Amino acid sequence: MNTCTADTYxxxxxxxxxxxxxxxxxxxxxxxxxxQVLAAASNGCREADISPEVLQAQxxxxxxxxxxxxxxxxxxxxxxxxxxxxxxxxxxxxxxxDCRKKxxxxxRRRGLSAITHxxxxxxxxxxxxxxxxxxxxAIAQCGLEDNEKVHMRILQTVYKKLTGSRFDCPRYGxxxxxxxxxxxxxxxxxxxxxxxxxxxxxxxVMDSQTLPLARDIFKLSQHETQNFPxxxxxxxxxxxxxxxxxxxxxxxxxxxxxxxxxxxxxxYIAVFLRxxxxxxxxxxxxxxxxxxxxxxxxxxxxxxxxxxxxLEMYMSGSAVxxxxxxxxxxxVSSDMxxxxxxxxxxxxxxxxxxxxxxxxxxxxxxxxxx
Numbered sequence: 001m002n003t004c005t006a007d008t009y010x011x012x013x014x015x016x017x018x019x020x021x022x023x024x025x026x027x028x029x030x031x032x033x034x035x036q037v038l039a040a041a042s043n044g045c046r047e048a049d050i051s052p053e054v055l056q057a058q059x060x061x062x063x064x065x066x067x068x069x070x071x072x073x074x075x076x077x078x079x080x081x082x083x084x085x086x087x088x089x090x091x092x093x094x095x096x097x098d099c100r101k102k103x104x105x106x107x108r109r110r111g112l113s114a115i116t117h118x119x120x121x122x123x124x125x126x127x128x129x130x131x132x133x134x135x136x137x138a139i140a141q142c143g144l145e146d147n148e149k150v151h152m153r154i155l156q157t158v159y160k161k162l163t164g165s166r167f168d169c170p171r172y173g174x175x176x177x178x179x180x181x182x183x184x185x186x187x188x189x190x191x192x193x194x195x196x197x198x199x200x201x202x203x204x205v206m207d208s209q210t211l212p213l214a215r216d217i218f219k220l221s222q223h224e225t226q227n228f229p230x231x232x233x234x235x236x237x238x239x240x241x242x243x244x245x246x247x248x249x250x251x252x253x254x255x256x257x258x259x260x261x262x263x264x265x266x267x268y269i270a271v272f273l274r275x276x277x278x279x280x281x282x283x284x285x286x287x288x289x290x291x292x293x294x295x296x297x298x299x300x301x302x303x304x305x306x307x308x309x310x311l312e313m314y315m316s317g318s319a320v321x322x323x324x325x326x327x328x329x330x331x332v333s334s335d336m337x338x339x340x341x342x343x344x345x346x347x348x349x350x351x352x353x354x355x356x357x358x359x360x361x362x363x364x365x366x367x368x369x370x
Contacts, residue, residue, distance in 0.1 A: 078166070078168050081161075081206075082154055084199065091135065091199075103134060106247070125251040129260050132259070133245065133260045135261070140194045140195070140242055143191075144187035154195070154202050155186060157202060158198060161205035161211065162218050172185055197235040197239075200268045213276070217230065233289075237268055244304060270308055271300055271307060273311060279292065
């Protein structure tokens with residue numbers, strides 16, 4: 001019978017002898033294969049001494065080694081961040097013809113309301129700015145599309161900038177609820193504001209001057225008792241801003257600056273800043289959201305210039321926002337997300353659990369009131 005001449009060592013507990021196998025470099029495994037290295041390490045065991053089980057193991061190892069490249073996919077890398085200007089350039093060149101058919105640039109007025117607005121209302125937007133206004137309203141009619149790379153980059157950028165994550169997140173999942181959407185698909189909360197709702201969050205988080213404010217608001221939204229759904233609240237502020245634009249309350253400022261989208265974004269930040277200060281200093285909770293949004297909308301329509309002026313002071317450091325009183329982070333519950341009050345409801349109905357209204361719902365209401 002053939003025997004191996006390799007040195008052996010004795011197990012003290014079991015009395016079993018094992019070959020003294022030296023440490024084997026990984027490179028040797030690749031060059032010689034598992035079986036050959038083990039055979040060489042055992043100092044003279046011939047191939048005839050190798051059991052069928054070991055031979056089968058070698059074949060399986062070699063098969064895995066041959067198949068391995070097929071299982072390793074080349075990583076495409078993380079989705080790159082996108083700036084607001086790059087995203088805006090995309091929408092400027094994209095085919096938004098279907099979206100443009102749905103827009104209504106201004107609120108329709110009839111009878112005495114129309115006459116009063118014509119005689120005493122704000123000035124009309126300059127003609128050369130109307131195409132930019134229509135672009136903003138068309139973006140608000142554009143839904144989130146999974147197959148549009150720019151849409152996905154906007155979504156991923158918002159997630160990364162708010163959370164500080166360096167990694168991409170799945171398109172659907174509970175992580176969106178942590179950002180303050182009402183479900184696992186952010187697209188469902190954008191009905192009414194469309195991609196403009198995401199674009200304005202993008203503007204907020206991609207500007208180095210406003211990113212600290214965005215994170216302060218996001219932190220407050222996760223407060224133990226004052227929590228609110230950040231992204232849903234943001235979408236509602238976009239809805240307010242769109243309505244102010246449609247009622248031509250921003251025309252004077254747009255004409256002065258010869259810009260529309262920039263003014264729209266500044267008003268969005270100004271309204272969000274006001275909400276932040278009210279919510280924090282007055283200890284508001286989710287049950288107050290309907291009243292707060294109603295007040296914000298009325299104030300934005302009456303005093304857009306004042307809001308913009310305060311924002312300018314805040315950004316220059318002349319104005320001081322609410323003092324941080326040590327917000328405690330806490331997960332935002334699903335019950336809280338579903339208990340948002342309708343901004344249009346006041347009085348005895350304010351305690352009913354309702355959802356935020358969308359732009360389309362609000363516009364239909366305005367049509368009836370006109």
